[in-house]
Amino acid sequence: MEYLHAFSTEHALTLSAGILILAYIFIATEKISKTTVALIGACAVIFLGLVDQEKYSKNGINFEYYINYIDFNVIFLLIAMMIIVSITAKSGIFNYAAARILSLTRGRPALILISLAFFTAITSAFLDNVTTVILVLPMTFAIAEKLEINPLPFLITEIFSSNIGGTATLIGDPPNIIIGSAAGLSFMDFVRELSPIVALIMVAVCALMLVLFRKSLKVSENKTAASMRFDGNDCAVDRARAARSMIVLGLVIAGFACHDAIGMQTSIIALMGASALLVFEKPEEIFRELEWNTIFFFIGLFVIVGALEASGGIKLMADFILDVTRGSQAAASMAILWGSGVISGVIDNIPYTATMAPMILEMEKAMGSEYAYPLWWSLSLGACLGGNMTIIGAAANVVVSENAAKRGYEISFMRFFKYGVVVMILSLSISALGLWLKFFI
Template sequence: MHTSRVQPTLSIRALFWLLTILYVFCSAPVSASGVAATHQSADNGPTGQLSVFGKIVNPHGAGVGDAEVTVFLNGQELVPPAGGHGGHGPAMIKTESDGSFQAVFHVPQADIETAIIEVEAYKPSYSREKIKIDGAEISRGDAGTSVRVDVEVKRSQGPAFWIATIVFVLAYILISFELLHRTLAAMLGASVMLVISYTVGTFNPEYHILSYESAIRAIDMNVIFLLMGMMIIVGILKHTGVFQWCAYKCYQLARGNVMMLAVILMSFTAVSSAFLDNVTTMLLLTPVSIEIALSLGISPLALLIPEILASNVGGTATLIGDPPNIMIGSYAALTFTDFVKNLAPVCVVSMVVLFGYTRMVYGGQYKKAHVTDIQAFIAKLREEYQITDANLLSVGLIVMGIVVGMFLTHGVLHMEVSIAALFGAALLFTYGMVTKKIDLLELIEKDIEWTTLLFFMFLFILVGAVEETGLLDIVADWVLNLSHGNLTTSIILILWVSAIMSAFVDNIPFTATMLPIVAYLTQVIPGAESGVLWWALAFGACFGGNGTMIGASANVVTIGIAESAGYPMKFIGFMKVAFPYMIVSVAIANVWLLLAY
């Protein structure tokens, strides 16, 4: 019995001492460092506090985050007393996301008085820069000595730059030509860059493209939450039958006049697209438009293509109408009112031109339409397309009014538009759940387009990667050099380059690529502080989306529905109709920008 009592006690004591020894052993490097520092201080006299702070910037003056900063005093590297890599080895000074840094050192007072201070900055895709601090830049006081250092690091096109550029271009090709689903293509590109950064880049910093923290910071959650909120609102309103009812009313107003019907449908599409996502608008209107066209004896494409053009023009008019505008507004801190004031007049003129253009292109086909009994057809539409839930529609319209009101007061409240959208979605969602008119799982699974939201998130990471490695700086410098810093030339370049590019590649990734470029040009070109370059980008990206059937998401969605209904549209066939109008609308925007600014 005596033995059985002693053994557990010995085991517990042995375990205690073993853990203590391990703790001391693991802590030894830090303790040794501390002792050495103490002896050094004792040998060299009293210590003083040296504070080094400043900012690391790129050649465009933008802060460089996650850059490594090393401080030298009289040729010796200084180690901050706190921290280290998990307690082992020297601590690392890294800049914040805006490029700022600060470090405090305790060094012998004698060394400070005769100090030669040097600061070195380094980050992959940048050259290593080291500068010496002049004595005049050193501030001495009772609290210690402080030094402010701003270091400009130049770009270097190393392995990280070329890998990021190649992956980005390949992802762009996959997205633009639909070789992979765009969400999958963006996810693949983003994950490849991160994996390379944390495998090869761990052993060789020249292969480090971007950090996980930088990737998360690159995602604009204001855009994500705004889209999510509007998807929920539209998804709930869809259950009321209001969009189908509006299509019936359009036909009733036209009274059998097909040209008038086309004008009314285009106007309704443009206005709806200004306040709802234009993809959602076309998803809801396309099936109804096909049915009306077949009843009239004309090709559905004769109504659908003008509606596509109208949706992209109408979506340009407001902050929430088209995804590129949402991205621009969030990035540049522009308000709903700013967009309406600067873009809506051109959209109205472009819509009037679209009416005439549609008559010229499809007028002959509209004349061939025939309805034997117009009143009977109107009665049939009235019976088939009714408001199915008036109460839900009333509450939905009230909530939409509140949300739009918040959008309009954005400049006063300084509240992000995503907050207004999520608030409206929450109110309407709550009403639907309490009254049991909305199925939670159905709304989450079917009405929130998760693939679109994920696409945006991965796309932001892709663009963040090429921004980190310097590709966007090269493009910005090219535009700046080509324009020679002239505002007029810059407006024309951004507008037409954006329009042509957006016609052949999806305007969402192109806009994401251009955002930091336009931001830089707005800062350095005299006169651009008015924000005119942002409007040039908005017009180019949104109007340019009309150029081809893959230029905007609304185009792809509408053509896809028409094709599944048995009415396919060829790429060249669409371009023959849409591209000339795109050129005309962009030219109108060009004149407006040059005259107004």
């Protein structure tokens, strides 16, 4: 029985592309929640049967056709890491670590800026960027209050550091989770290929921030001495919870490092760690704190991108880049790096990466895995580092700006942009040099 009319391939492609473009527009304008946009787009894709037209025309609407396009490794890895981070944060250990930074730097603003920057970057390599800045923000405001200086230099540097640090590992930033799952790249692959580049970028950006904010980082000796009384003893730490959390987090990261050898997906390793921690907690309290809107955003997005892939749109994009770059691996890599950086500075890097990952897979089919390997790193570096260009380029940027505004410190779009565009160009230039030296010489 045929009870629904199937669209032609051309019409399916047009509809799929139209839904994706509309979703991008609504996500970029932020007039409607991006989760709502993604779910509405996914419902439109399912209702129109844009993934499998033949089955749609014969059997009607059936959700099972779309399951294969949802990357559950990404979904469950996100959920598990949210649980681990939520429980770890409750222990107070991150606030304690940030407080110790103040006493160790003896209240010197330049040293505090560098220390907070590297603390933020390292933490962002293992926790999501939003969680990291939420943990660091209270300590930053407290430090600035003690020193009686404007916190904006610290806050802006922390934004840059969170996005840079998150680039270094598989779990540091959602785009990397998408890339790792799509390309089959391990935790150690990310550490090996990206950590050296990220370390160089951090050093360069910190040096730049010290120059740009040199006038704002001056305080009197009296204020510096007063700040020394503010140390880790001001922070309450649940020692038992902190010990459990750090042991489990350490084991999970170790599992990520050798997941290929043990034959286990990263999501399963993370879920085992999360389950172990939940034994000592009230699950309903932890689940209430999870970012379910992010989870459903990913689910809806995967369905929308799946429709474009099924209709041949992703392959057309891959063929276009191959034609423009004339099959040159180096040219394609640089195009993806700089293109991703600029685009991710304007729109959310998560839907962008979810669209680009299948495209690189198509290029891999055409040119081979060796051709595609550096392209994955170009996508990761571009998508993650591009978020530093504008105040809306990444979720962490928005969180910091909103918190600053509540305390009377406004980070305007243009003020951030004049720093952000310089940081992005510097970061991508170092990335381009690193990729070129590693893969193309």
